[in-house]
Amino acid sequence: MKINELIDSPSELTDTAASKSAVVLMTRIRLARNLAGHPFPGWARDTQKRDIRDQCMQAVAALPQMKRGLAIPVETLDELQKQILVERHLISRELCHAKAGSGIVISKDQSCVVMVNEEDHLRIQVLRAGFQFKKVWNTINALDTDLEEHMDFAFSPTLGYLSACPTNLGTAIRASAMMHLPALVISAQMEKVVRAVNQLGMAVRGLFGEGSDASGSIFQISNQTTLGESEEEIIKHLHGVLNTIIEQELNARERLVGTEPNKLFDKIGRAYGILQNGHLLNSGEAMNLLSLIRLGIDLGTFADTQRALVDRLFIECQPGHVQHAAKGAFDPAQRDVLRADRLRSEFAKVPSPDFTHAAK
Known part of the structure; x- marks a missing residue:
């Protein structure tokens, strides 16, 4: 598949099979992984980064889940193509600025993405429309297991998976939901919700992640803790917090209609x-x-x-x-x-x- 074919084809978030959820637009889980015995991207020389990229992209593209998808070095994309991929939540803004040795592999249906040499050697991501943590976790867990059969990941018995940023140590998982919360915004309750969510160890960001605005009353809510809990425990905790926010949003809608x-x-x-x-x-x-x-x-x-x-x-x-x-x-x-x-x-x-x- 070529980049323009992918852009012009339906995706998980742009086709007509949209989410039936009133509040949760998208569920996403991301795993950070690094190759043992290789410098992290921030420390690697360009030649090392290109070698790592080629090794990783070859392994990822060979997975059954990525069959007939797109595998391409980032430097071959023009600025508009990169911007479209960011707008579809397929790649990060940080990957767009990578100068050499970075790549992406995207499944045909655009639900599975692996970014190579962003902050870590591998950023494995699965996203689905609606509130589907179980399905997303099963998919990304299978992807991670398949990759680990072919690649030696940097792992510590005490710290878990090693990552470029200490906040990702342990499971190196970021689970998030994109939530539509217009009633909480209209009724000026969103600030209170953000404070409460932060106290529960969750992060609240805008439409395109850290530093972005919450355009359209859309917020991304994700876990911040990755060390000391299993992936299942992290997802269960986040799931509970999200259900509480959904309840708050639906209650706010009912009050607005009533009053x-x-x-x-x-x-x-x-x-x-x-x-x-x-x-x-x-x-x-x-x-x-x-x-x-x-x-x-x-x-x-x-x-x-x-x-x-x-x-x-x-x-x-x-x-x-x-x-x-x-x-x-x-x-x-x-x-x-x-x-x-x-x-x-x-x-x-x-x-x-x-x-x-x-x-x-």
């Missing part, structure tokens, strides 16, 4: 009007408007069949995807016009909201 229905439905109605008629939309505004439409779907003001459209547009209204669809490089002002054109076209087919069902 401030006109304020809430006005926001949803205005979002629908702008998406149908707007001519200039930046990515942040588009995300916030789509967030309100998704909330409207959850409340019954739009048909549930529109959920797949909104989930797809969360990705496709990002700058890289907008430029790819228009087949060119465009400055931000031009992208705002193209984005609005695309959203107007999509929402011209979406029936008007029906607030009578939700109001009850």
